[in-house]
Amino acid sequence: MLPGIFPGTMEFQVIGWVIPGLIASHMERQGITVTSAALVTVTVLLHFLGRLLALL
Numbered sequence: 001m002l003p004g005i006f007p008g009t010m011e012f013q014v015i016g017w018v019i020p021g022l023i024a025s026h027m028e029r030q031g032i033t034v035t036s037a038a039l040v041t042v043t044v045l046l047h048f049l050g051r052l053l054a055l056l
Contacts, residue, residue, distance in 0.1 A: 023039070
C-alpha cells in the first residue's frame, strides 16, 4: 500500500534491501552487541554532525 502512496525511486528501494542485509551479515559475524554498539555510535555521530552543519 505505501509504495503506491509514496512512490520512491529505484535507488531508495535498493537501499532498503541492501542496508538491512549488510547489518544482518555483520550481526552474524560480529555478534549483536558489537554491531548494535557500532550502529548506535554512528547514528549519534551523524545526528550531531547534521545539527552542526545546520548551524553553519
